[in-house]
Amino acid sequence: MPTPMRLFLSTAIVAVGAIPAAAQNAAVTFGTNWVAQAEHGGFYQSVADGTYAACGLDVTIVPGGPQVNNRALLLAGQMDFHMGGSTLDTIAAVQEGVPVVAVMASFQKDPQVIITHPGKAASFADLTKLDKILISDGGVLTFWAWMQKAYGFKPEQREVYTFSAAPLIANETWGMQGYLTSEPYFVEKEAGFKPDVFLIADAGYTAYSTTVEVMAETIANRPEVVKCFVEGSIKGWANFLYNDNAAAIELIKKDNPEMTDEAIAYSIEAMKTNGIVDSGDTLTMGIGAMTDAKVQDFYAKMVDAGVVPAGLDLSAAYTTQFVNQGVGNDLRPAE
Template identity: 55%
Template structure:
């Protein structure tokens, strides 16, 4: 074989080997959500389908949660690398119970928690809900309702158990029901044919972060570059999901959750944008995922006053600002 032919053969072999080598260079990462696939998780699916995570050197597998799935336990057991926690209270609880996890980014600047009322109740503000029967879940009573009691004087005497069934609310026009702004108002309108009055608790001072990325503390210490790439990729995914072409991400969500519809997905995305659920407040200057010490301290104080969290909890251990507030993805937000 001539020198030229050998050289050409070597070049061809190298070219063929490069894609495989690049694939092997991707760090495999697993991310567990806390519920079945839905638009509220859309930015993560977006980063998978549009190649964003790969651009950050990651091969990400999303593991959906559900009623019989405990992905947080899998995170603690080392079976998952990252987990999507519901709100800051879970982070405070982790510190209180010496669970070695830490919140590294907050995808939602506002918690989507709402109370829905019938139009006949003529509810115009949060306080107008006080005379109504309130359908609240056990978890809700232990968390946000304690804040409603301490900050606004609500009474537990008005509470009836919420079992994630809208029928009791629909049957009682002098009642209100908990829900998420991104889903329950849509479902009530579809089911009952009327637009409920929607009160978003975040607009009245319930300033927990929501949809946080959580990981084990040892991962932030031993593989900070990996953690940073996952945060940056997720942030970029959320910008692209909200403001770009999200059809492929929605297709992935529908494949994983056949009960999901295009109408609900579109409603959820529009509602997240209209209410600033993902992109508002500090994220406008620091980027999606933003967190601040002041906001964490403010929410902690409210939860202490409400008796939900003990004052001696070192809440600053619940989170780190090391991986956020870097302005990642700000160029992807529409200018107008």
């Protein structure tokens, strides 16, 4: 499960060319934003199969968690790369003036969902008829505000979500926020019924998610390292989804012994079926793609919903110079 929105910004971006020798044998750290899970699989894949090593990086993955603040380590210069949350991080970063750049979007769709009892809603718009929807405090300030503006959800429908599914299970006319790759699985395990799942991204919430972020100074001084890490991660995601991922799964379970093969398999299938990683622009541009048009589209929606102010210049908070080049497209299975 991802942590709430993070506050970041970037400064200048430099052009990227071929990987020079300076990238070779560079030891770098990558901090995730939660405990090890399938949603981090592409990064573990490139450690496990040597993809990072092949372009000169010795990558150590540092898992996040409820008591871990890898973001602070990145800002303090003690970590090289960090797993951000969503496009909202980019927007909030501009407000905060923090020199961090988003260089890749692992997820083309935010995996946030609304979960209900079976047959209680026929469409996303139909969710407005539910008595209550469990929404976290963080959700109120982000996707819930958009849901109210775009679909007419009422403030009084919101019930505080404390990350327990018990209220949903006990109330058939309630809904609950969740992560596509996690909560539906555990609700089914606990409640004994298969819930209906509505992906907010498919309803028009166009944020990127699970970004890769780096200090602007790193891009300026070590662009070859950034290029290697981004392209290695892209290849890792393609191989994790479509090829032999057994070694990566073992590394995930090593870092998180509570993670089961069944839960990992569920998450991978959910990501593939719903196009979380590989859909839309990535089909031609490659996994990790970002476009100015999509960032600006989401920003406009958040301004309209009253989440963020108008007039922010987001151009320095992310760069497309390391993505959109079709890297990893040859790793997909032939159709």
